[in-house]
């Protein structure tokens with residue numbers, strides 16, 4: 001079991017937060033901060049619940065046999081994640097498309113796949129790749145595309161690299177990688193031009 005489910009986390013995490021508060025120059029025993037260590041523990045447990053999501057529960061009975069092969073696109077999937085370098089949020093929108101090969105999944109399941117990986121400590125490139133790879137393995141489509149646009153608080157809050165406030169990453173697998181027309185169709189669907 002991952003650590004946050006461990007009963008030890010109930011005291012270890014609050015202890016660590018109290019240490020952090022003291023190191024920041026704060027008094028962890030003052031009124032406003034008394035409940036903070038346990039609140040932070042519960043918050044991180046929630047924001048990292050993707051480590052404990054069972055992928056089987058996402059796909060269980062939710063995929064269907066079909067005989068069409070038109071591209072399926074879900075765009076503007078809102079997500080929130082934590083950057084593993086600073087433990088600060090990065091958030092934005094994910095756009096996911098795939099070209100079915102006999103199987104499709106209920107549309108509401110794709111945001112759950114994004115959440116499963118977003119609710120972990122992440123870097124945006126890996127999040128993008130993991131969403132695409134997961135669908136490629138589970139649905140065995142002809143191809144998958146995933147584009148993520150996100151703002152990183154570790155960049156904008158600290159005032160560095162303002163011009164790169166929004167970062168765009170993409171993962172193209174199967175026909176989305178091989179076939180420029182398929183890739184172009186996907187990028188048009190999600191409102192981006194096929195410049196890459």
Ligand SMILES: [Zn+2]
Pocket residue numbers: 083084085086087088152154155
């Ligand atoms: Zn960061």
